[in-house]
Amino acid sequence: MIVNEQLAIDHGLKKDEYKKICDLLKRVPNITELGIFSAMWNEHCSYKSSRFHLKNLPTKGKNVIQGPGENAGVVDIGDGDAIVFKIESHNHPSFIEPYQGAATGVGGIMRDVFTMGARPIANLNSIHFGSPQHKKTKNLLRGVVHGIGGYGNCMGVPTIAGQTSFDESYNGNILVNAMTLGLVKKGKIFYSKAAGLNKPVIYVGSKTGRDGIHGASMASASFDDKIEEKKPTVQVGDPFTEKLLLEACLELMAGDSIIAIQDMGAAGLTSSSIEMASKGNLGIEINLNKVPCREANMTPYEIMLSESQERMLIVLESGKEEIAKKIFDKWNLDFAIIGKTTKSKKIELYFDKEKVADIPVDTLVENSPMYDRKWKKTKLPKRIKINKELFKTLKVKNILNKILSNPNICSKEWIWQQYDHTVMGDTIQKPGGDAGVVRVHATNKAVAASVDSSAIYCWAHPLSGGKQIVCESWRNLISVGAKPIAITNCLNFGSPENEENMGEFVECVQGLGEASAYLEFPVVSGNVSFYNQTKDIGIKPTPAIGGIGLIKDYKNMVTMDLKETDNILLVVGKTEGYLDQSLFARDILNEKNGPPPEINLFNEKNNGETILKLIDKKFIKSAHDVSLGGIIIALSKMCIKGKKGVTLKKPNYLINQIEYLFGEDQGRYIVEISKVDLKSATKILQDNSVHFDELGSVNDNNLIIDDKTKVSIDDLIKSHTNWLPNYMDN
């Protein structure tokens, strides 16, 4: 096949990028080489539009062992233990083929984690769908949930938390972000940096097929009318093989045979071999005839670009081939010595005794394009003017019912009941709480994890929205009694070639960087997904933040269910009744303008740390952060979980009832404290200059809002739980 500019453009490369390739090689690439360049230089693998901005994120901290740049981030949790974790998107394939797209997303992120030597101990996910009324939504939701469950359940890794939202901006581009946490001993972390000359390069796992060719390129482009034609670019997952691969890799890792290991994810054998060579400043030579293939007559081009799942590339210590082979034979997995490390600093491929590619590694990595794309700043919108006279015509009870059954608020039990969330026997906080919590096996420690995003806030003002999600993640961890350690981010945006979308990206990243620096909550891994766009319409900016925290003694974990009648409830943090961009404004007033709530990072940090002090002293019986829907929604969830009621007090300052109940001021928590501890607890709050108000007290069975408004717990449960199962059944 003749390689020319048009063929390069068909591979998703730009004209000037093709020219750069020819200049770097000082010749025209052959077809295999063109395929390799297109795979390495697409947005998904090269981060060419995002690198310039991502470098400003805070990535260091006293607990950080490994920041961005490896398969996943690693943090220290004491006693020689470390947590490996990362979140990754699988948006484009999940829209085209929801079951396989979501399943392989889960498989891919687990592989990233166990590549580093860690046994996966928890999965999370953040999934976003179009309007419930949209004709595709129901099937996509069902397919994605089945796919996530199908893969994670078979692997025997509990899915402990997640987030699901619906918004019409996802009608043509759903989001599927999967996150995995793994546990490893600090001294047994494996990296992808090759070292040493003439070391054997080993291929293990499944055979290579023709599935997923150009998957990474597909994920680097917008959708159009011909989306059905993209189906062959979606990979097909086999969780059974991955389970075997996990056990075999961990068995091999227990010894000292491995120099470097890298999973074959996006752009398969291409990116894994180049990554290892580049990090080790070495060359790699591969004989493609040795690669185990599933189909006959595969070309070098196909072998290099296949995204068949459940495969790993390993650089072994010389002389360890037999030991390694024995382990992979035991687990019935393919094992092949396909090449060796060289000093050439080139990637050299042979097929049928001919050299089919000869590319200096630095041209693919260091010399890959980087763009400082044009972007537009989003102005802070003007505050909305609300006619408070209107509030008098509203019944609090009706609004409460409506918001509790809002698709973005209602119970997601229909979803998480399809995920095995208890396998491994260490899940001590199930989905449905502020964060999922798993014990560190056979210790007193536990790790909490939460995944959050707020597309509405980010869309209204990306800078504030970016800060807000980091704070939300921080609050969710604090609410279960965990000390926040670090985050991973999955940055889902429209096209970077559109100035507004690029602006959303730049400012969200800036916001989340500011918040994570201030909270000392560094970013240790992540992934960027651009081109979540169909024709000219992009999604709302949806950065998802996966946060993890440590609970030193799992017995001190806090849950949100109300515990005991007559206990006192405090709302910690100031309630001013901020309604712009709130669920109340959007859902009840149909007012979609205005700036999102402001973030005060000092208060966030101070309030959170003070709550942890109260938890440490065992003063807090239950806790929940106040987020979407305000105080009354947070309280309702605490009532539902604990099957208890609450009698609200009138606030002791002048504030409209609607604003008080539904305002979405940030930095707030509701905590339950028994009467005997109240004085000591409030003293700690005062000593730390933390604002709090007494909200009310726990009763047996009703949410009593005022003299005229009383809602039974059964009614709350009905409003909260019925929407999703009814929607899926009809």
Added chain:
Amino acid sequence: MHSSVITFPGSNCDRDMDVALKKFGFKNKMVWHDDVELPKSDLVVLPGGFSYGDYLRCGSMASKSKIMKSVLNFAQGGGKVMGICNGFQILVESGLLPGVLLRNKYLEFICKNVFVKANNKDNSYFKDDKKDVYEFHIAHNEGNYFCSNEQIREINDNSQIALFYSDENGIVNEQSNPNGSLQNIAGIFNKQKNVLGMMPHPERMIDPALSGEDGSIFFENLINNLK
């Protein structure tokens, strides 16, 4: 007391079962599916998971594993064999227990706490148990028990039903049936009552910090009965 837990390719509750058995005093050994001989055992457990990826039919390929010959011999000699979840599926596929496990009625994987009522206590698994109704945990996609009319008659005649899905008061009704199982069957014995298969996972209920503690009651009682 010596126990053995068999690990098949794709088993994923083998470690959890090992932890549970050891916690309640068993000296447990992990046995690889490709081994030929069972170590000396008072109890053999086939754990949950997705042996062979559930390909062909759940449990079907595992039932043909090398070690299963020894398990069959052990069971036929009166040895205690317990299969949990995928282990139950392997037991029916191997012919040690009657019937089959179909896909759940609503075609969805279910992971939640359920109540089960012990139906027959005249055996080493439930004898002297202070509980009648347990809160256990289920996590499966194919737990919908089914068998022929003739088989169910025989099962009932021999009091082979071990556990029914019930409500918390032990009432067996349609509402408490999570997966469409025939007669709300959650677990059955063979005729001699030395082989037990059940869908619920007692090993996930052995700690107050987990979903509950009824699994602890089950295991404590089991080891006492086997002594």
